[in-house]
Amino acid sequence: MMEKDKLVASVSGFLFEYDTPRMVTVRNKNIGVTFRLIQLGVLAYIIGWVFIYEKGYQSTDSTISSVSVKVKGIGFTNLSEMGPRIFDAVDYSFPSQGSDSFVIMTNYIVTPRQTLTYCTQQQSPRGCKSNSDCSAGEFDRYGQGIMSGKCRNNTEGSNSCEIFGWCPAENDHHVSNPPLLMAAENFTIFIKNAITFTAFGVSRRNIVESITKEVLKNCTYHKVHDPLCPVFRLGYIVEEIKANFTALAYKGGMIGIVINWDCDLDWPENLCIPTYSFHQLYGGLGKEKASTGFNFRYAKYYKENGTETRDLYKVFGIRLDIMVNGKAGKFNIIPTVTTIGSGVGVFGVATLLCDLVMLHFLSKRNFYKQKKFKTVKGDSSKMTTGQGSKDATKTTHCTASRDNPMQ
Amino acid sequence: MMEKDKLVASVSGFLFEYDTPRMVTVRNKNIGVTFRLIQLGVLAYIIGWVFIYEKGYQSTDSTISSVSVKVKGIGFTNLSEMGPRIFDAVDYSFPSQGSDSFVIMTNYIVTPRQTLTYCTQQQSPRGCKSNSDCSAGEFDRYGQGIMSGKCRNNTEGSNSCEIFGWCPAENDHHVSNPPLLMAAENFTIFIKNAITFTAFGVSRRNIVESITKEVLKNCTYHKVHDPLCPVFRLGYIVEEIKANFTALAYKGGMIGIVINWDCDLDWPENLCIPTYSFHQLYGGLGKEKASTGFNFRYAKYYKENGTETRDLYKVFGIRLDIMVNGKAGKFNIIPTVTTIGSGVGVFGVATLLCDLVMLHFLSKRNFYKQKKFKTVKGDSSKMTTGQGSKDATKTTHCTASRDNPMQ
């Protein structure tokens, strides 16, 4: 019976009680103002930065994105080996299926009609003096074929190892300058980017509402005048990264196109639009660095009266990597609460600092200490316990007189 | 000596002291209950959301992932230009080496036997009236070659500029409908995905333990009946995104396949299995939008009696982008502590709110203020200091009488 009452009492006690810390209110201009200022700072930080700037009240989501690209433009070259030649997108862009990382050829060295036979190599890092320099059946790191073991005169008059491989061997000592496909400056790149914020079920494309079929036909991107047009002039991109097109086209290079979606979905969807930025990857050619530029080799294979033949192309080009940064935010109660919670934590800093000042640096620190702290002996040595208990009784009495006047 | 003692005293004081805030326990049903309720809410949030739902006690790791794809199936077309033709994976899937973004051809326009010569262009956005409309040596944005400056009758009977380029020029005004490769609906896509959580040294593949060689041979993915089979029927995927296969195959389209790994490595590894989801990128063709669909051009080059010739294909296809979302969590003490810490911060909110109510909105607010706050004058004007000191002595006395009964 008693037990039960006790239990009820304690439970109801627990339920109907509210514990709040007792405070000392210090009337001191300096501390007061300091305190308020710090609090103000914290408040400003929480509201201004965490909430407004970083949108701490939103849950964010990254994206599923997909990019496809189509290049347009015609190039024309007239080389002795090949005769007059037209290059359309199919010829000068790799790979063909418009992925988000592609190359536009701006310069090339062609080695037509290669067949598998014996010839002297061109690229050998060093020539050779005697056959002993050309160990048969091996290849050197920059070799073009398997060495036959012979050291022979080559077309350039010097000596180099004879190889079995695709002959005649490519000679890339001379790269055409000006670049063969300077026309590339006027090629246009049409970028299609679709993006989905799965968490919010929102899909957007970089062809926004304002870009109709008609607009699309004729617009080209301009940072200021037409920032939403998804058709880019290659030359314009190169200007944007402050590079020299001829230099870039001569040896090739890499450019990053960043499509940035930063959407606040608390606003209407159609305000969620992309911004484009361009970055020269590889830090530009200006600085004399090892292995700048961009090139690769590919070949067109065909049979010529039965024997497999290939035209080898060493392609210098501008590689464009398209990268999509997607970020969307929408109000959500959970992050809001979390943010507030941690904000309260930060508030603690104010008290912390002011106490530090008040209790250690002010002239009247001891006085404040007294006000703030009440010391209680609690050592469990016999004597102190006695003290403790006495203390206890007295206190209870005292507190009684204070808090339970009824008795 | 004295100094030393002092030091020891203060140090031991610091060590053996514990400061805890003094509290006022307010016996008021309303506040009490409110307080407990808020606390309950906070607790529920911390335990329920932060810990259980968001697994705040785990350290997470993202992944190294690699995807390879193999497409199977046979397509058959019978065009006047080409005769009966079989398409196997090598013919209709691009690129060949099974990367995570690939295209399955569903429709195409072929322009066989193109050579470099003169002809009238087809795509010219507008025809031409006189030679003056065809400025020699230039090309227009959608042109197919370099204009010779002549304006001539073209095969369609109208006038268009003569160009030097790959001739005959492609005519893509008519796209075959129904799509040529409707068979694509039954093509199967075998996706191999390997994933490594480096931080935890765990590697998994989407061919999980339950998928044996035999199963693999015959299974096809089904959301419900076979959610782990990594072989997907293209038709099924299109159904899943609620699209019409014929429409999609006609003009092409982009589909995202998301492989989602969300692994709780506190459980056995073999419970770490992928889930697949499908997204129509580009928001479907239904809505009348600019430039939907997906197509690209490629060519097969060959020599025909000495002159370079190519068969040009404009390929309409379904591009599939495979994206991998990997996330793994494992218990870790650090995040656990951090979470608890910030949790405590959130608890502060409860007190904050209740104080707000108690000290400003309750009828007995002034009474509570008295209980909660003790005012201390700390201004450094002569008089107050006097006060202060008096105050101090008195207080010490008082506190003495309360706390140090021995004296």
Added chain:
Amino acid sequence: MMEKDKLVASVSGFLFEYDTPRMVTVRNKNIGVTFRLIQLGVLAYIIGWVFIYEKGYQSTDSTISSVSVKVKGIGFTNLSEMGPRIFDAVDYSFPSQGSDSFVIMTNYIVTPRQTLTYCTQQQSPRGCKSNSDCSAGEFDRYGQGIMSGKCRNNTEGSNSCEIFGWCPAENDHHVSNPPLLMAAENFTIFIKNAITFTAFGVSRRNIVESITKEVLKNCTYHKVHDPLCPVFRLGYIVEEIKANFTALAYKGGMIGIVINWDCDLDWPENLCIPTYSFHQLYGGLGKEKASTGFNFRYAKYYKENGTETRDLYKVFGIRLDIMVNGKAGKFNIIPTVTTIGSGVGVFGVATLLCDLVMLHFLSKRNFYKQKKFKTVKGDSSKMTTGQGSKDATKTTHCTASRDNPMQ
């Protein structure tokens, strides 16, 4: 007038007041030490882990990255079908344009001179007994063409369905072992990686200052001796992942190369260097798993006396996926403040725990309770209010006697 004064008073009150909690200082060795220890732990955690280890004082940024690859080396095969044959990078690496995911061919099956006609298929999962097994116009999942409906003897002497397709049909039952291109072990892979931390405007490349043109020419990567050289021997990579090259080359495989940039930009830029690590994706071939290895098919198309012909290659190779992990940090005041703030939150845990112990588990808990808590009745029943008011007066008196000795 009065009103105005009141306002001023309250405002100045608010401004010049500082509220700090009143504390009880408990002089108890056990609690004291416990308290300090916990605080020490928290402090150690915040400083050691959050600040020093996790650099909580930095704002971080991820990267824009771009990778290009160049493979070098010569392979030689001598097959009856093809005669002696040299493979250079153009022949054995896919795709040609050096993207960050590429394949090096190590083994292959060639089916030369395929044309579109009728033949028996090889791969049919099961042979056939009668024509009824070969339903005309259809293809089975692993079929090589459209079945004509006939069941015929095939070259291997057994029966299989006749198909219309690329004939002769590929026979991949026998894969050459040892691999045809064992030479691949000595192929070198030159990786160019450029990385930009847009938020900090810092660009770096994996060809760091110490790698000059000369070094580049001759160095090859070694974990210990040359960890910055961006030229990798394929054989070395395979050793690093503890795989057997012959086994890997035989059936193909997937390897991940991770370039890890972890830069502390509070230090000079040139200390920001990459580290390389290698991972066998697909968990190795050792374990008997379904569908390990890596292979794909591609074809070289050409016209042979008018009819379209192709050489079909089934390529087994090592696919290398290059992944870039970029992370950079730089001091920033915002995260610093945030970190401190949440740190303060964690400090709360110490008090929480100690109170728990002190108020519930110590013998003198009741005594401590008395010291820590002051109870105030606040129920709004008539009687208690009376109480309350009495209480109030008494208290005011009492507090007066304590706090405002002037009166």
